[in-house]
Each structure stands twice: as C-alpha cells, then as structure tokens.
Amino acid sequence: MGIEPILFYSFATVLLVSASAVITVRNPVRAALFLVLTFFASAALWLLLEAEFLAVALVLVYVGAVMVLFLFVVMMLDINLARLREGFIKFLPVGLLIAVVMVAVLVLVVGPEQFGLAKFAEPARHNADYSNSRELGLILYTVYVYPFEIAAVILLVAIVAAIALTLRHRPTTKYQNSTEQIAVQRNQRLRIVEMPSEERK
C-alpha cells in the first residue's frame, strides 16, 4: 500500500470527526475552531486530488479570513449556551429522520452506482512539474474571461451595496477631523480682547 491511501484515510477520518464535533460540542468557539480543522482536512484531500489551487484558496480564504472573522463575531456575541441547547432532545428524532433521508438520497444519487469508476474513468495522473494553478490561470483569463469579468462586477455591486447600507452621515455624530485640526488658524483658537487697564484694588 502506498503512502496515498494512508494519507487519504487519515485526513478523511480527521474530516469526519471534526465535522461531527462542529455540531456536537457545547462551546460555539470550539465549534468554529473544529470547522477550521474540517476545512483544513478537506484542503488536504483536494491536494491529494491534484487540485492545489482549490486547496490553497480554501486555506487562505476560509481558514485565514472567513473563519477568523467568524470567530471574532462568535466571541463578541453574548450567547446563552443553556438556551442554545434547549429542545435538543425534543427535535432530535425529527433531525435524525431528515439526516437519514438526506444520506439515503445522497448515496442513491452520487453513490458509486452513478459516479463509480465503471461509468467515469479515473482521471489521468500528472507529473510532478504539472502546475494546477498555472493551468487554471491559463483558462481563467482566456476561455472563462467573460464569467470572470461578471464575477468582478458582482464584487463591485457588493461593495456599492455594503457602503450604501452601512455608511451614514449623521449630523449629531462627534468625530475628529484631522485636516481641519491641522489647518486651524490662530484667530479660531484665540481671541484677543482689548480692554482698558484697570486700577488694582
């Protein structure tokens, strides 16, 4: 047995264990951290599939940015753990039933019967000097240039929407304007008043 199956099974075990930990641990911060581990394990599985770019993107974007942000939010929220777990037993049978149905449907639809090696041949293996990121880059800016540009416009709309929804100019807000502070004139700060000198009493 080569090293590859060993790597696959160990990362797959880590993935399954941490994924179930996400929904079973009591502490939401720990759940978020387990989600990070889940992402990390799936990135490793992608690496085994020779999809380096996806693996790197998953680690950089999800582990590095999204989950850190998520952790911040979770830590800042005042979550009542007791209330969060209310009704866990009550809803368990329904939840389990839905889960079983989902698993059954998934096995039926994307199981080996439909997508097995008999129907789809194993993809060709590439040499060590093959760069998945380079290949992606080559078609991303040629074949998929139109969708790529649309994705850029979607990001622009997201920026416009985020600013439009959060930026507020309220006249009552108090803030420092450093430009005005630097450009201040002498007469704005100090008023010299002329008055007749008075006799000391």
Place this chain on the structure above:
Amino acid sequence: MPLIFTQLQLALPEIVLLGSTCLVLIVDLFVSERSRGITYILAQMALLAVFITLLATSVGKTSDAFSHTFVRDALGDTLKLFVALSCSVVFLYAKNYLKTRDIPFGEFYVLGLFGVLGMMILISAASLLTVYLGLELLSLSMYAMVALQRDSVTASESAMKYFVLGAIASGMLLYGMSMIYGMTGSLELATINTKVLEHQHDIVMMFGLVFVLVGIAFKFGAVPFHMWVPDVYQGSATAVTLYIGTAPKIAAFAMLIRLLVDGLLGLQSEWRDIVIVIAIASMAIGNVVAIAQSNIKRMLAYSTISHVGFLMLGVLAGTPEGFASAMFYTLVYTLTALGSFGMVILMSGYGFEAEHLDSFKGLNQRSPWFAFIMLILMFSMAGVPPFLGFFAKFMVLKSVVAIDLVWLAALAVVFSIVGAFYYLRIVKLMYFDTAQDSHSLEISTDMRLLMSVNGLLVLLLGLKPDWILDLCIRVFPLA
C-alpha cells in the same frame, strides 16, 4: 477584423451599460444633494444608449462569443429591448417617490442599472456558469435595493428574508447544475442539450433537473417557492417593488427558456409534469389568497404568483407557439404591472403610502382620468376583452389546448374567473365608493404623461395585439 473585436461587438450593449453605470456611480459621488436630477438623467441616458446599441449591433442571426458562454440571438435582443424599456419607465415612476423619502437616490439608480446588466447577462447566457452569475448579479442588486430604506423595519425584515431565501434557492440551483455538469461533462447549454438524451433515464439527471426547476420557480415566485413574494413586495418601498415586480420577470422567463429549452429540451416529457403541478398550484394559491388581502401591494404580489402560473402553461406546452405565447404573456404582464405599481406610486403623496385598498376609494371623484387608467389596467389583469391581458390569456390557453390538455385549460379559466373578483373589487372601490380624502392628486407632468401612455397602450395594443405577438412568434423559429 480580429476575432476578439467581433466578439466584443456582440457584447457591446453589455459593455456600454457597464461603462455608463460606472460613470453614473462616479458622477453621483460628486453631485450635490440639490442637483440629484443629474444622476437620474444619466441613468436614463445609459438605458437609452443600451437601447440604441442593441438596435445598431443587431445581426439578426444567432452567434455566440467568449468560448460559448455568451449568445446573441433574436430572442435575447427582443427581451433585452423590453428590459431596457421597462426599467426606463420604472426609473421615471420612481424619481419623485424617491426624492420625497429617505431612500438613497443615487444608489437606487446605480443598483438598478447593475440589475439591468445582470438581466442582460442572464438573457444572453449560453452556459450554466453565465446563467448563475447573471442571476447572482441581478439578485444581489435587488437584495440591496430592498434594504436601501434603512430606517424602515419592514424593509430590513423583507430584505433579510429575501436574501436568506434567495441564497438557499441559489444553492439549490447550483446543486442541480453540478449534477447536470457531472453527468454531461459540459457547462455549455448547447452541448448539454445534445448529450441529455443519453442520460434521459438517469436518476442523477432527474435530481439535477428538479433542483434547477426549484431555482427557476423561486426566481419567478411560483408556488411552492412563492413565500418571499408577498412579504418582499409589501415590505419594500413601492419604487423598489415596482422594479422587482416588472423587468426581472422578463429575465426569469429568459432563464427558464435558456435552461429548460436551450439546455434540457431532451427531458421535456420529464419536466412537463413538474411544471403542470407548479402552474396549477400557482394559479390556485395566487388567485384564492389574493382575495383575502387588504394591502394592494400584497394583493398584486399574489396576483403575480397567479400570472406566473398562467405563463407556465405556455411553457409546458413545449411547442414554439407555446413558448411564444408564454413570452407574450410575460411582456404583457410586465406592461400591466408597470402601470399597476405605478398607480400605487402615483397615489402616494408626501409621507403617505397608498398601500391600503381603501386609498383607492372614490378615485373617480378625485381624478376621473387616472381612475379610468386604473380601470384599464385592472380589466387587463383580469383578462377582460378587448384589453391586452385577455389576448395573453387566450394565446396561452390556445397553446395548452393544442397539446390536448383541455382539462388544464378549463382549470385555468376557472381560476382566472376567481381572480377577476379582486381586480373588479378595485374598480368597484374607485367608481362606487365615496372618497375618504378629497385632496386632488399632485402628479408631475412627466409621470402624468407616461402613466397615460402606459394605460392607453394596454388598451390600444389590446385592440391590435398582432404587433407584439408577431415579435414573439418570430423569435421562436419552428423547430
């Protein structure tokens, strides 16, 4: 001419729109609060530019570009022209409404234009990828537009609902697309269509088809994925409701045609049954629940759901005539909805929303002309001859009867009679009840003019519907 230029020329309307939208975005940053009118004029000019480039670069034959992700054909050109036209009407109706309310003026127009770009991309989509991206661009703009009214609790609530439900629907659509991609190995709709017959009885293909249909039904607001429609229509500012309720329906129709006809025509016998169920459920729930509504925006939302059911009848016929009648129905519905939501805006004054049905009481005494326009619109929605809505319903029913589904046509007629009740109730309120307030309506001249044209078009085109009908029949060549 190098290849890239021919390709860019095909996408010139989209490029012009993107460029001018960015221009509007930048100019809006620098104009002062008092000269906001400039943003409006620029937005209208952007739509005009799109309209002109669409006509000028029209080639009359189907050609694709950017490695089969973009298609330019007669169907797309016609739908895009109507999208640009109806958005231009929306912008005009919305202008004074926005000025008197605490809704960011420039952002409404910028997001509106980005939405138009999304619709055009969706209409011209030739691959699953562009269908999804166009849909997201359109939806994202609309979520933001609903939320623009920041101080309104109902607007924020409906924006949140719309966003969460829309995200779930997008996820379902993507899941279905991934199944279809997994089976056919291609994202191009044309290639999928040739390969789909090999996998006709595959369970994975069925799975993908069902999920894609869920995405389409959600976008249209068809039952059972209609829950967002009444809440979003009622919760958003009327100008935003006007936008959401009109042009995006044309884009949704294009999405349906691209996915089900361009991509999955081979599975027609499979999707027909599902669409029949969706159509009957939409007509039933839409028409029956609309009767119980006292808010006119909510009532019109349920009326939308029932009209979507009617439109689906044309699609499920599966013949070129059926598709043409569904397209005719979509365009007629858009024109009538423009007028109806426009009337709600027109009746709303400063700080007053004419949302309740009672606001229409005795409109005849306050403004006989606009009561007459509303009468035309309501009669057309109900399908009374000789108004345009009657011919739309007639064509759709004809195509259903042509494939021997007479029971379905009879059912549709029953539901449309049920629906006539709540349209005629508005006519009754306007003509036979006494007005609650006797203020005369304050309406700007341009709105007065366009509203009259809009209403009269519903009447005049109803007398002579051949023109639009021919347009619709021409874009679906007999296969």
